[in-house]
Amino acid sequence: xxxxxxxxxxxxxxxxxxxxxxxxxxxxxxxxxxxxxxxxxxxxxxxxxxxxxxxxxxxxxxxxxxxxxxxxxxxxxxxxxxxxxxxxxxxxxxxxxxxxxxxxxxxxxxxxxxxxxxxxxxxxxxxxxxxxxxxxxxxxxxxxxxxxxxxxxxxxxxxxxxxxxxxxxxxxxxxxxxxxxxxxxxxxxxxxxxxxxxxxxxxxxxxxxxxxxxxxxxxxxxxxxxxxxxxxxxxxxxxxxxxxxxxxxxxxxxxxxxxxxxxxxxxxxxxxxxxxxxxxxxxxxxxxxxxxxxxxxxxxxxxxxxxxxxxxxxxxxxxxxxxxxxxxxxxxxxxxxxxxxxxxxxxxxxxxxxxxxxxxxxxxxxxxxxxxxxxxxxxxxxxxxxxxxxxxxxxxxxxxxxxxxxxxxxxxxxxxxxxxxxxxxxxxxxxxxxxxxxxxxxxxxxxxxxxxxxxxxxxxxxxxxxxxxxxxxxxxxxxxxxxxxxxxxxx
Amino acid sequence: xxxxxxxxxxxxxxxxxxxxxxxxxxxxxxxxxxxxxxxxxxxxxxxxxxxxxxxxxxxxxxxxxxxxxxxxxxxxxxxxxxxxxxxxxxxxxxxxxxxxxxxx
Numbered sequence: 001x002x003x004x005x006x007x008x009x010x011x012x013x014x015x016x017x018x019x020x021x022x023x024x025x026x027x028x029x030x031x032x033x034x035x036x037x038x039x040x041x042x043x044x045x046x047x048x049x050x051x052x053x054x055x056x057x058x059x060x061x062x063x064x065x066x067x068x069x070x071x072x073x074x075x076x077x078x079x080x081x082x083x084x085x086x087x088x089x090x091x092x093x094x095x096x097x098x099x100x101x102x103x104x105x106x107x108x109x110x111x112x113x114x115x116x117x118x119x120x121x122x123x124x125x126x127x128x129x130x131x132x133x134x135x136x137x138x139x140x141x142x143x144x145x146x147x148x149x150x151x152x153x154x155x156x157x158x159x160x161x162x163x164x165x166x167x168x169x170x171x172x173x174x175x176x177x178x179x180x181x182x183x184x185x186x187x188x189x190x191x192x193x194x195x196x197x198x199x200x201x202x203x204x205x206x207x208x209x210x211x212x213x214x215x216x217x218x219x220x221x222x223x224x225x226x227x228x229x230x231x232x233x234x235x236x237x238x239x240x241x242x243x244x245x246x247x248x249x250x251x252x253x254x255x256x257x258x259x260x261x262x263x264x265x266x267x268x269x270x271x272x273x274x275x276x277x278x279x280x281x282x283x284x285x286x287x288x289x290x291x292x293x294x295x296x297x298x299x300x301x302x303x304x305x306x307x308x309x310x311x312x313x314x315x316x317x318x319x320x321x322x323x324x325x326x327x328x329x330x331x332x333x334x335x336x337x338x339x340x341x342x343x344x345x346x347x348x349x350x351x352x353x354x355x356x357x358x359x360x361x362x363x364x365x366x367x368x369x370x371x372x373x374x375x376x377x378x379x380x381x382x383x384x385x386x387x388x389x390x391x392x393x394x395x396x397x398x399x400x401x402x403x404x405x406x407x408x409x410x411x412x413x414x415x416x417x418x419x420x421x422x423x424x425x426x427x428x429x430x431x432x433x434x435x436x437x438x439x440x441x442x443x444x445x446x447x448x449x450x451x452x453x454x455x456x457x458x459x460x461x462x463x464x465x466x467x468x469x470x471x472x473x474x475x476x477x478x479x480x481x482x483x484x485x486x487x488x489x490x491x
Numbered sequence: 492x493x494x495x496x497x498x499x500x501x502x503x504x505x506x507x508x509x510x511x512x513x514x515x516x517x518x519x520x521x522x523x524x525x526x527x528x529x530x531x532x533x534x535x536x537x538x539x540x541x542x543x544x545x546x547x548x549x550x551x552x553x554x555x556x557x558x559x560x561x562x563x564x565x566x567x568x569x570x571x572x573x574x575x576x577x578x579x580x581x582x583x584x585x586x587x588x589x590x591x592x593x594x595x
Contacts, residue, residue, distance in 0.1 A: 002502070042556075060525050064518070094521075095514035101507040135540075137533045423533065427540055429547040433555045438543035459552070484541050 009241060010106050016240045017110035023232025024117035026225050028055065031124040034222025035131055038213040038344050040452070042434025043132045044443040050136050051127045054120055057140055058147035062116045063099070066148035067092040070115065073156040080164040080377070114236040115155070118180055119147035121233070125184035126411075128344035130191050133198050133431050138418045145414055146187050154183050154406045158398055161258045165401070167377035169394030170370040174256040175237050175267070175305035177357030178402035185351015186407020188342065194415035195425050197341030199432060200458035208335060211343070211454060216290060223294035227275065230301060234267055234308075258371040262309035273313040274304035274320030281321035285328050292328060295345055299324035299353040306361035306395070310368065319360055327352040351407070355399045362395025370394075432459060 001007045032051050039047040058066075071088040075081030091098040091108055098108045123143035130139065158165035159179045165171040173179050201209055213219050239255045253261045278300015279293055286292035301308075303323025304316040311319070331348035334340055342348070369387040373379070379388035418424040426435060436443060493509035505511075547555045 057525075060521065064522060064525070094518045097506045097511070097514070100514075103501055103504040103507060135536065137529075137536050140529065140532065423537075427544045429552060429555075430540055430543050432552055433543070433547055437555060438546070439539055455556070484537065 013240055014106040014110055017107075017114050017236060020232040020236035021110065021113045021117055024114070024121075024229050024236060026229030027117070027233065028120050028124060028229075030222045030225030030227075030229055031121075031128065032222070033225060034219050035128045035344065037215045037218030037220075037222055038128070039131050040211070040434075040454070041214045041442070041444055042436055042455075044214070044436060045440040046136065046435035047131050050131075050134075050139050051124055053136075053140065054123045054127065054143045054147065057144055058119050058123055059116060061144050061148035062112075062119050062152075064094050064148075066119060066152045067099075067112050067115065068094070069149065069152045070156050070160070073153050074160050074162045075164055076157070080168060115152070117236070118155075118176070118233070119151060122151040122180050122184045122187075123147040125181070125346050125350045126188045126191060129188035129342045129346040130195050131343045132435065133425055134191070134195050135418075135423055135426055138195075138415070138424045141418065141423075142187065142191060142411065142414060145410060146184060150187070150406045150410050151180065151183050154179050154402055158402070159257055161371040162374045165394070165398055166258060166371045167374050167388050168379060169397060170379055170381055170388045170390050171394050171398040172258070172361055172365055172368070172370050172390040173306045173358055173395075173398065173402075174258070174262070174309035175234055177302055177304075177306035177354040177361070178399050181302045181305075181350040181354030182358060182399060182402040183354075183407040185347045185349075185354055186403040187411040188346045189340075189351060190408045190411035191415050192340050192342050192347065194412065194419050197339060198343070198458075199428065200454065200460075201341045202339050206339065209454070209457065213291070220290050220294050223298060226298060227301075230298075231271070234271055235264065238262065238264065238267070240264075256309045260309070260369060260371060266310075267308055269313040270304060270308040270311050270316040271301060273317040274300045274308060276300070277317040277320030277322075278303070278324040281325045282328055285325055292345075295349050296324040296328065299327050299349045302350060302353040303327075303357040303360070305354075306357045307365050310365055315364065319357070319364075323353045323356045323360070324349075326356060351403060355403045358395050358399040358402065359392075362390065362392040362398075365390045366392060 001010065028051075032048055035051055036044050036048050068089060071086075071092050072084050074084055077083040090096060091105075092112075093099070098105050099112070102108075123146050126142055126146060127139060155163075157163045158171045158173055159176065160166065163171075198211060201211060203209060237257055239257070239259065241252055242255050242259065244251050244253050244255060244259070244261055254264055256262050275297045279297040281300070282289075282296025283293045286296070300320030300323065304311060304319045307319075308316055327348040330352045331342070331345050334347070335342070340347075366389075367383070368390045369383050369385070370379075370390050371388055373387050377388070380394065381389040381391045383389045415424060425431075430438065434442075494511065495504065495507070498504065
């Protein structure tokens with residue numbers, strides 16, 4: 001830090017990431033607002049606190065081990081090499097002097113925080129799918145799992161210039177269609193399957209009931225806020241200034257996470273055009289439904305994100321329109337066919353859109369260099385210069401790894417264990433009475449004496465049909481809770 | 492003295508925090524606090540739900556819902572089963588109220 005230009009470059013980079021972190025904070029504000037808007041009045045405080053506590057729990061665990069995983073797991077380990085131990089992994093250990101204020105380091109903290117904010121997002125995506133019936137305990141464990149373990153493993157593999165998926169398969173996913181959204185969608189899908197639908201969501205003949213949000217305006221406002229935070233997310237995925245060489249020897253540019261060139265200006269085009277495509281498509285499909293139009297905008301960005309560092313804006317527009325349209329149709333097909341109750345459409349907006357976005361980028365960007373060649377790497381497909389090449393096979397397999405291997409499978413296993421332990425779902429009577437009723441009280445006490453139309457349906461369903469319309473785990477939970485209570489009293 | 496006593500030679504300064512050398516102890520304490528927090532939260536939530544299920548089974552859902560919270564519920568200790576014509580618990584049919592109307 002003794003020459004002025006060098007110091008300015010370092011301090012600019014430090015400040016750049018710091019600003020992205022502040023902007024990305026809005027994503028979590030948006031998710032909390034959105035989920036609370038979707039939840040019914042009797043579940044508002046539980047819904048808010050479940051998601052808000054992602055912040056401290058994922059932060060501390062990302063400090064303990066998440067950041068270290070990112071640098072240590074880039075070879076698998078066991079796929080292209082062993083567990084990595086170098087200066088980066090040493091700096092990311094929780095007891096490292098560089099994981100604290102240090103006179104000779106300006107980057108570790110802000111870079112750690114940028115990745116941490118991605119971690120919150122991944123966990124928060126899962127939160128919305130299981131609202132109004134999941135136990136907070138179970139969600140906290142899932143949040144730590146995806147926020148500080150599974151998503152950061154996939155980042156090490158597919159969102160780092162030296163990750164084995166990048167070096168071997170040519171995987172390309174610049175703004176995290178798969179790395180954040182597909183993995184979170186896969187995690188949410190498994191959680192939705194294991195936790196089961198909300199009481200009354202599906203009638204005795206399989207009919208689907210629409211459970212209305214308590215405040216649709218709050219829901220849309222939340223999505224608007226998520227859009228705003230997404231700007232910070234895009235900027236945070238870039239390296240703001242880097243010498244990328246070139247024939248003259250020196251050429252400074254912004255790069256994507258793989259250290260391949262892009263520009264902040266270019267991704268600004270693409271962010272807005274993919275948002276526009278998504279909103280236009282889902283507005284038509286949903287006949288102007290506010291929830292789906294806003295969600296479609298988000299799905300449009302997510303669908304184009306894998307290649308938004310390089311797409312033409314009108315390519316981003318078209319991809320941003322096609323992906324949410326498919327996700328919208330898939331959401332209702334899955335709901336109808338498999339009776340899965342994804343309360344906010346997380347699996348569709350993030351999971352299906354992210355998956356498709358990665359697959360499409362593999363075709364559209366076929367032949368582009370994916371990253372600088374790492375020492376000893378031998379890519380399946382290489383450019384004429386010998387660099388790993390973006391290709392459809394690499395991205396199709398990558399999408400499966402993100403959604404299925406690192407998203408769905410670990411979540412399904414953990415949720416099954418939690419279900420066995422009786423920690424996955426709240427007791428039936430607690431769900432019927434409302435998750436706020438015992439713990440918090442009514443969030444809107446001035447309207448407490450009115451029964452909503454759906455509550456009548458919900459109670460009638462639970463009373464008349466019992467376990468026929470709800471998973472066995474619900475009734476089992478009631479019995480377990482009663483037994484535990486009696487046991488405690490006799491002690 | 493807990494750490495630095497001068498900033499006059501910044502090139503030679505490393506960590507800025509006090510008690511350098513205690514990092515591993517700090518990590519061990521923090522990890523223990525984190526795990527302990529999860530255990531305490533799980534226990535507290537389980538107890539909360541046990542108490543809620545007991546209460547709702549005893550007084551019936553009709554009295555539990557829309558009371559503005561369990562703290563406002565009048566629990567007179569009379570079991571529902573001995574209450575003639577009383578409201579039903581979960582599992583006992585009860586006529587649903589009219590949507591949108593105040594509950595009596």
